[in-house]
Amino acid sequence: MTATDPLAQKPRRGRPRAAPDASQTRQALIRAGLAHLTERGYSSVGVDEILAGAKIPKGSFYHHFRSKADFGLALIAAYDSYFARLLDRAFLADGPTPLERLRRFTRMAEDGMARHGFRRGCLVGNLGQEMGALPDDFRGALIAVLERWQSRTARLLREAQACGELGAAQDPDRLAEAFWIGWEGAILRAKLELRADPLRSFTTTFVRLFETRTPD
Numbered sequence: 001m002t003a004t005d006p007l008a009q010k011p012r013r014g015r016p017r018a019a020p021d022a023s024q025t026r027q028a029l030i031r032a033g034l035a036h037l038t039e040r041g042y043s044s045v046g047v048d049e050i051l052a053g054a055k056i057p058k059g060s061f062y063h064h065f066r067s068k069a070d071f072g073l074a075l076i077a078a079y080d081s082y083f084a085r086l087l088d089r090a091f092l093a094d095g096p097t098p099l100e101r102l103r104r105f106t107r108m109a110e111d112g113m114a115r116h117g118f119r120r121g122c123l124v125g126n127l128g129q130e131m132g133a134l135p136d137d138f139r140g141a142l143i144a145v146l147e148r149w150q151s152r153t154a155r156l157l158r159e160a161q162a163c164g165e166l167g168a169a170q171d172p173d174r175l176a177e178a179f180w181i182g183w184e185g186a187i188l189r190a191k192l193e194l195r196a197d198p199l200r201s202f203t204t205t206f207v208r209l210f211e212t213r214t215p216d
Helices: 024-040 048-054 059-064 070-089 100-115 123-129 138-164 173-193 197-211
Strands: none
Touching: 024 048, 024 059, 024 070, 024 123, 048 059, 048 138, 059 173, 070 123, 100 123, 100 138, 100 173, 100 197, 123 138, 123 173, 138 173, 138 197
16 A cells, blocks of 8 residues: 555544445455455555455445455455365365365366466465565464464365375374465465466475375
């Protein structure tokens, strides 16, 4: 947000009575915000651009958000909800083995990036890279999101352990943490190179690390 952005200069306190969270206006702002921030990040996008993308009048913003920071936290929550549904759709699918479900998630994520020419990355990863310039309460929100994603992944890896795809000596929680550290880096590289190869390379390498080992 720039210093000349009028919405940055006069944040209203509190939330007006007529500001339902599920309103079409709020959802349009969320969609536009996610599109802009997954591509360009938080610091380089002003509220005016988001309003233009959402085709929402300037006066509507503070009917739904106290400030750009409040809007950013709402975007993190919305992205977390979206991504949790994506993970559940892949991880809880009937039929495929646990590791095949992990691969299914990575293919779904790759398809999502490909639809936008690999120009949009992960909101959580993008914001994490900007953390030095963001409100400090973003830090806790982003860490909590990553921990929830890791928890879902660890459950999947425990399933892999139970069916013999993952050795008994492996630690699913540590592997889940390692997956998300590596996956966020692969997303960044795919966005940088505008191609899927980094995503595919990471997935193949990560799975092979324990898939080639004989279960205990």
